[in-house]
Amino acid sequence: MRRKGLIETMMSGTGARTSHSQVVHELGKAIVSGEFPVGATLPGDQELEARFGVSRTVLREAMKTLAAKGLVVPRARIGTRVTPKDQWNLFDSDILTWHFAVGVDQGFLLHLSEIRLGFEPQAAALAARHAGEADINQMMLLAVAMGDPDHTAETLALADLRFHLAVMEASRNPFMRTVGSLIEAALAGVFKLSSPAADRGKIGDVAASHMRIVEEIRRRDEEGARRAMENVIRVGRARMTDTA
Incomplete structure (x- = not known):
């Protein structure tokens, strides 16, 4: 199971x-x-x-x-x-879960966003190079699904996670796939502090910003995909710091 x-x-x-x-x-x-x-x-x-x-x-x-x-x-x-x-494996999903269970501060979440900026833009660039048409269609469906106005904070976070994991998978780099728990921890923390679902007008913006990533991947524009992914992560970080 x-x-x-x-x-x-x-x-x-x-x-x-x-x-x-x-x-x-x-x-x-x-x-x-x-x-x-x-x-x-x-x-x-x-x-x-x-x-x-x-x-x-x-x-x-x-x-x-x-x-x-x-x-x-x-x-x-x-x-x-x-x-x-400094000997704890912070990439371990259980250890990340325990940190969130006992409470994390803004500094912890900022560290997570910095690691995401180190991995995910490169994953998007690799997806622009390697993704097949089926991968691209699936990512677009996932991005569009993020625009559902009936999302709660939790269901929007889950939809966001599915999108980002699909990008990591489309990178065709097996090391990228191993950081899925790290991405999940970052998204869980950001959405717990401040979710776009709290403002219905922002849900469409979230979907649009993720669709831009897919559009750049479809165009095989590696640098464009990198910038679009960076933008998504930075917007999420700004929303978190403005709230905390």
């Missing part, structure tokens, strides 16, 4: 979790929130088993998952310690 993303979770709430994923989620969120600060040693197995009502096997598998994400490191005769934040 496909894992829910940030925006879908915003819309429908957290779905059912296995014992393993529940422990990973709760401990991860506790680490990101500072309940277990950097350098702290996590409670022992018995305490955590009692806290979560799971077996030692489930707990140890959860610790392996958190270690793989860079949040903790086991130390012989010391215990499992929380690692410095």
Whole structure:
């Protein structure tokens, strides 16, 4: 079963979790929130088993998952310690989800927008070079769908995400596809703070700006596609900073 993303979770709430994923989620969120600060040693197995009502096997598998994400490191005769934040994998969708669950500031969202500016304009340029006609038609349909006047903040964010992921896919660069969770986190944060859906007059503008990206891709204008994507990201960032 496909894992829910940030925006879908915003819309429908957290779905059912296995014992393993529940422990990973709760401990991860506790680490990101500072309940277990950097350098702290996590409670022992018995305490955590009692806290979560799971077996030692489930707990140890959860610790392996958190270690793989860079949040903790086991130390012989010391215990499992929380690692410095610069070792956390911020491209990991779970870690981004936990940041949003505990609250992020404007600075965090600005950092996300800067990373988007580093990746997505290049993805649009590559799409102008590599996208097939079916890709272009699909992107245009997704852009047009963003103009639905009945959008809520959440459904518009989901429509926006589908468009941007389609551009990354059309770039034909497999590394671009791996930053999908980062894009989703950025869009979830921006739309949570300030969505164009709050002003019906702006929904059409959002759709039009995304259609311009597709138009440049259809013309095979790599620089034009790059500029159009930059414009979309900068407009979203400006809307966020004006609101915060």
